[in-house]
Amino acid sequence: MSDLKGKSVIISGTGSYTPPKILTNDDLSAIVDTSDEWIRTRTGIRERRIAAEEETTSDMAANAAREAIRNSGLKIEDIGLIVVGTVTPDMPFPNTACFVQKKLGLGKVPAFDIEAACSGFIYAMNVARGLMLVNNIQHALVIGAEKLSSITNWEDRTTCVLFGDGAGAVVLSLDEREDIGILNVQLGADGTETDILCVPGGGSASPYTVETIERSLHKIHMQGNQVFKHAVRVMCQSATEVVEGAGLRTEDVDLVVPHQANTRIIEALATRLNIGMERFKINLDRYGNTSAASIPIALDEAWRNGRIGSGDNVLMVAFGGGLTWAGALVRWP
Ligand SMILES: CC(C)(COP(=O)(O)OP(=O)(O)OC[C@H]1O[C@@H](n2cnc3c(N)ncnc32)[C@H](O)[C@@H]1OP(=O)(O)O)[C@@H](O)C(=O)NCCC(=O)NCCS
Secondary structure (H helix, E strand, O other): OOOOOOOOEEEEEEEEEOOOOEEEEHHOOOOOOOHHHHHHHHHHEEEEEEOOOOHHHHHHHHHHHHHHHHHHHHHHHOOOOOOOOOOOOOOOOHHHHHHHHHHOOOOOEEEEEOHHHHHHHHHHHHHHHHHHHOOOOEEEEEEEEEHHHOOOOOOOHOOOOOOOEEEEEEOOOOOEOOOOOEEEEEEEEEEHOOOOOOOOOOOOOOOOHHHHHHHHOOOEOOOOOHHHHHHHHHHHHHHHHHHHHHHOOHHHHEEEEEOOOOOHHHHHHHHHOOOOHHHOOOOHHHOEOHHHHHHHHHHHHHHHOOOOOOEEEEEEEEEEEEOOEEEEEOOOO
């Protein structure tokens, strides 16, 4: 085990990939009884991306990963670990990270998935960070990637308007400077609320049968208003704890990159944290909710648009099925 003192873990590169096919609110209103006006005013979403039929989660993950590695200035062979956050793996097993390893042509480095729904990216980032420090791994890939269109019930207007496909990635690197990089992470879960957002079928509790498929139990089920209430509360709590735990105040936060689920949730969070909306990165209008992919896609977009500079304090905060929640305070190198 290495000496953990005097080492930090920084984000040294970001990347993202979203499939080219756009599904607009008007396109959806031809499939279910909904309207552009309803979706926009209730969620803020205008359109989302949908992966091609043959395009897998690991295809999208590998595309995002290549870009993150390129932006970090490193080579693929420098990567010593792959962790993927996803609820839509290519297969129940092997894990998606193994497919990514093969697609990148990377050596035999450890590769595994984390399943914490929409909080999956921050969970994955913190697990990777711990392994890097303990096992002295110089560089790691952390990816959030989802093909939610494969588990969306396209006959359920209360859920199908919300979700989209895509992938985002970061390269994490060990660094000698102690005051930059991932300053603090806060993770939490409440297993008493497993039923308000879930895919009830297809696992060991209810293996696939003709009946489970006919009842769409292998698709997303959600009690939207319950999820909404919890989301605002736990995101606010997580954000406050992670900022305070880093010895900072909300005034010190330069940019918030929240999980991109619903503009109204983000606005409620902004009000409670007393952080102006101009300090929030929002792109859910174009991508919808991409679960574990949403934060790394938004982070990459913010970085490419020049919204993140050296020394900036970036707050990431997420919630999702489980319930799970997570916050991370990262100072940009
Ligand atoms: C899903 C969500 C947008 C619904 O908004 P809401 O204001 O709570 O709406 P409700 O569920 O109370 O439904 C209000 C009405 O709109 C209807 N409705 C639901 N979806 C609709 C749609 N796509 N188009 C038109 N009408 C719709 C409902 O049937 C209901 O009609 P009724 O009053 O006749 O019964 C909102 O609850 C939400 O965003 N929740 C959080 C979901 C989320 O973020 N999930 C991911 C977590 S990571």
